[in-house]
Amino acid sequence: MSGPLFQLTIILFLIGLGWLAGSRAEKLHLARLERREKNNGLFLVSQLKNYPAYVDGNLPPRLIVAETVVASDYFKTFLAGLRRLFGGEVRSFQSLLSRARRESTQRVVEQARALGYNAICNLRVESADVGGSTGSKKGAAMVAIIASATAYQCHFPNA
Amino acid sequence: MIVTNTETIAGYQISEMKGLVQGNTVRAKHAGRDIAAGLKNLVGGELSGYTELLTESRRQALERMLAQAEQLGANAVVNVRFTTSAVTSGAAELYAYGTAVIAHPVA
Numbered sequence: 733m734s735g736p737l738f739q740l741t742i743i744l745f746l747i748g749l750g751w752l753a754g755s756r757a758e759k760l761h762l763a764r765l766e767r768r769e770k771n772n773g774l775f776l777v778s779q780l781k782n783y784p785a786y787v788d789g790n791l792p793p794r795l796i797v798a799e800t801v802v803a804s805d806y807f808k809t810f811l812a813g814l815r816r817l818f819g820g821e822v823r824s825f826q827s828l829l830s831r832a833r834r835e836s837t838q839r840v841v842e843q844a845r846a847l848g849y850n851a852i853c854n855l856r857v858e859s860a861d862v863g864g865s866t867g868s869k870k871g872a873a874m875v876a877i878i879a880s881a882t883a884y885q886c887h888f889p890n891a
Numbered sequence: 892m893i894v895t896n897t898e899t900i901a902g903y904q905i906s907e908m909k910g911l912v913q914g915n916t917v918r919a920k921h922a923g924r925d926i927a928a929g930l931k932n933l934v935g936g937e938l939s940g941y942t943e944l945l946t947e948s949r950r951q952a953l954e955r956m957l958a959q960a961e962q963l964g965a966n967a968v969v970n971v972r973f974t975t976s977a978v979t980s981g982a983a984e985l986y987a988y989g990t991a992v993i994a995h996p997v998a
Binding site: 746758786792802804806808835854873880881 | 901949976
């Protein structure tokens with residue numbers, strides 16, 4: 733019950749678990765993001781430094797920040813390990829990054845909406861370092877994204 | 892106190908610059924959170940423990956920055972930026988900095 737065969741079984745089990753649970757988590761997350769982005773469709777998001785379509789309201793502009801940390805799963809980490817042998821695009825991690833970015837952006841939008849704003853400008857999306865494991869060679873990737881923006885009230889010409 | 896990450900504040904006139912204000916913090920989660928994060932790395936999904944860690948750090952760094960701005964007699968901070976660095980595993984440094992100013996609403 734020990735030795736290389738046992739270890740191989742464990743690794744295969746973890747890959748299978750990562751594949752099942754990871755792809756399920758990703759699918760659910762993407763569906764959730766899709767729904768929220770649609771829901772927030774009428775919210776003006778820009779990364780301009782001035783305030784497009786600004787309208788004088790009773791709310792002063794305000795900084796909004798949101799952060800998200802998303803974990804990789806064992807399957808993705810394994811795929812990335814294989815990719816490192818052959819080189820090329822690491823698709824499994826690319827989707828991880830885009831999920832974290834979209835999530836952070838939606839959180840900023842939702843916070844701003846809850847405070848009564850209808851636009852954000854100067855959106856900055858940056859990756860953050862949590863505990864160094866983002867750069868570690870041991871695999872276990874996680875992605876931390878901080879999004880910040882200034883919320884204000886804008887005028888929609890056709891609304 | 893008005894805080895923005897833009898250089899100007901719409902609807903306001905900046906009349907006086909008070910200088911750079913900054914705040915930073917290094918925070919860590921207890922080991923249990925790190926273990927939970929390790930498990931989460933098998934199945935994927937959001938690491939809410941680390942998200943919380945970042946949120947707490949950001950709040951604290953901003954608070955410290957705002958305390959400095961208050962001391963300088965400013966009523967707004969513009970062009971706020973955040974940077975992070977990893978000190979050791981499980982601990983994150985968050986640094987917030989901006990320019991303290993005095994702003995008046997445009998009548």
